[in-house]
Amino acid sequence: xxxxxxIDETVVRAPLAATTKDAVIRELVDTLAAAGKILDAETAYQxxxxxEAKGSTGLAEGIAVPHGKTLAARALTVAIGVxxxxxxxxxxxxxxxxxxxxxxxxxxQAGPHIEALxxxxxxxxxxxxxxxxxxxxxxxxxVRLFKDE
Numbered sequence: 001x002x003x004x005x006x007i008d009e010t011v012v013r014a015p016l017a018a019t020t021k022d023a024v025i026r027e028l029v030d031t032l033a034a035a036g037k038i039l040d041a042e043t044a045y046q047x048x049x050x051x052e053a054k055g056s057t058g059l060a061e062g063i064a065v066p067h068g069k070t071l072a073a074r075a076l077t078v079a080i081g082v083x084x085x086x087x088x089x090x091x092x093x094x095x096x097x098x099x100x101x102x103x104x105x106x107x108x109q110a111g112p113h114i115e116a117l118x119x120x121x122x123x124x125x126x127x128x129x130x131x132x133x134x135x136x137x138x139x140x141x142x143v144r145l146f147k148d149e
Contacts, residue, residue: 003078004146014082014137014139014141016028024066024100038073051066059091062130063120064097065101069105070106074106076105082142083098103120
């Protein structure tokens with residue numbers, strides 16, 4: 001399943017209200033809960049925090065991919081957040097993150113989870129696409145950019 005198939009305005013926050021790492025995770029998990037994509041926000045939130053405790057999922061170039069496996073997810077799901085000013089996320093390059101891709105999957109579905117991570121890694125190599133994404137000011141703009149990609 002392509003990442004674009006999982007993205008609609010109900011799972012995108014642009015701009016994010018959050019200003020801290022934990023608040024970003026909470027906002028994106030709550031976004032998935034409100035969209036009916038997960039069964040239990042608290043269980044999903046804890047799964048992400050447990051994964052973050054093993055090492056930050058803040059990558060380089062302003063991208064973070066908090067992710068986890070949980071029974072709260074019936075299937076692979078993703079939420080996207082945009083923080084134009086950037087948020088400290090413990091990234092490997094020490095820079096604030098502007099683009100957040102929160103991924104949740106059931107524990108027994110490793111394949112789609114890995115494919116989604118790989119697709120985000122490939123997409124992140126396009127500096128112009130990431131810059132356009134970071135400049136989005138609405139969920140509709142984010143979805144439109146992905147559909148045009």
